[in-house]
Amino acid sequence: MSKHTVPVQALGLLGWLALAFATAALGAVASIEARSFYAQLVRPEWSPPGSIFAPVWSVLYALMGLSAWLVWRENGARRRALALALFVVQLAANALWSWLFFAWHKGAWAFVDVLFLLALIAAMIGAFWSVRCLAALLMLPYLGWVGFASLLTWAVWQGNPGLL
DSSP: OOOOOHHHHHHHHHHHHHHHHHHHHHHHHHTTTHHHHHHHSOOOTTOOOGGGHHHHHHHHHHHHHHHHHHHHTOTTOTTHHHHHHHHHHHHHHHHHHHIIIIISOOHHHHHHHHHHHHHHHHHHHHHHHHHOHHHHHHTHHHHHHHHHHHHHHHHHHHHOTTTO
């Protein structure tokens, strides 16, 4: 249970949300040309339209920030530091994917990164579970989306050998 005051709780929530959305912004910088680049790629039939990504990611980043805040609030929890360290590392891997795929057009490296990200998210969920079950459950949509993104990254990379 948290021993933080209400103002500290509010600042903590804002801080974790800011960190999550700063990651989104860093990825967005790499994705400035994403719309035109994505449009020229050969994509599988099951690929979502480009317009779906921003709303989905916005919800996922909000859930990430909320989830990390729930873990942060658990003072004295045994695996809290590990859980939050995994959270920060997976954010870095998350932002890196956009640079690898959209800015640098490195399909193989983007695929390796997304698999690493998937493993980090799974480890983070396990660590979150040991601190606060709700925090772990809030990360399941993210795990599912990145699992889907892994398949999509593979398919797009394989379908575009001249571009990626």
